Amino acid sequence: MSPPPIPFEIRRRTLMATSGAVALGAIAAGRASAQSGGEGGSPAAAVGPDSTTVTLTVNGTEQELTVDNRTTLLDALREHLELTGTKKGCDHGQCGACTCSVNGQRINSCLSLAVMHEGDEVETIEGLGTPEALDPMQAAFVEHDGFQCGYCTPGQICSARAVLDEIAAGVPSHVTGDLTARIEATDDEIRERMSGNICRCGAYSNILAAITQVAEDQA
Ligand code: FES
Ligand code: FES
Structure with missing residues (x-):
């Protein structure tokens, strides 16, 4: 013979109490982790500078640029060096409008960060x-x-x-x-x-x- 069913109200109360305890536990754990700097126990640290100075040779001329680390080679060419011949179409590596040459090989310059090209030879349509x-x-x-x-x-x-x-x-x-x-x-x-x-x-x-x-x- 099967046991009588548990009344709905009891089950609902039990669920709410359990959920509340889990949520409070998670918040407390999160605060403790934040105060201690995470699992490693050391404080969260900055990962590096926001900008970097990079030297490129563009169309035969050496150029020194200080760029936000997130700047693509395409934006460095267009926004910093005013070489707007290289076009931005999709900015996602799908159209080829930003193609230029780096060390003799074609690349999509929208997919490459300027800071990755220290010392590189870049050739654009202007060159x-x-x-x-x-x-x-x-x-x-x-x-x-x-x-x-x-x-x-x-x-x-x-x-x-x-x-x-x-x-x-x-x-x-x-x-x-x-x-x-x-x-x-x-x-x-x-x-x-x-x-x-x-x-x-x-x-x-x-x-x-x-x-x-x-x-x-x-x-
Ligand atoms: S802008 Fe389209 S591939 Fe770079
Ligand atoms: S997109 Fe107009 S000439 Fe190619």
Whole structure:
């Protein structure tokens, strides 16, 4: 024979009393922990300075910057050095508008903190050419109408130059078939390697034509 059911009021009171005791215990434990500095027993300490002085070489010129440690390389270029050619599209590593070169390799500068680049060589679109003497990739983009609004274009051009360097260096991509053969700048290779650079104007076919022309000129 089963025991009689416990009246609801008793169960509710028991629950409330138990919950209250647990909550008070947690608050007391939290206060004690805060006063003692946490589990380690030492007081909570600041983790370091808020800002750091970093020296970069940007487009051949040495630059010393004191930046908030949270400053991205992109913001250091744009806000501190007024090099606004490098664009901020998504600020999340998804569009490629912020592509520039660091020590010869392309990066998304929005994903990298300026303080990580002490002593590094940074090259932005401003360092590639001038209106009178364009870099071959810049000239090819102009010749093939590789842009419409132009917002993505600095990142596209910085990326495109790096793509041809990567192909020449034999760095394989996701679509490289024969890893033992010389890699060619085929349409598929260029499209795959440029896939991190988004163009909302949809100038992709002309961008491909521009990069192909430079690849053929360099062959
Ligand atoms: S702004 Fe850096 S990837 Fe979009
Ligand atoms: S030219 Fe406008 S986003 Fe690419």
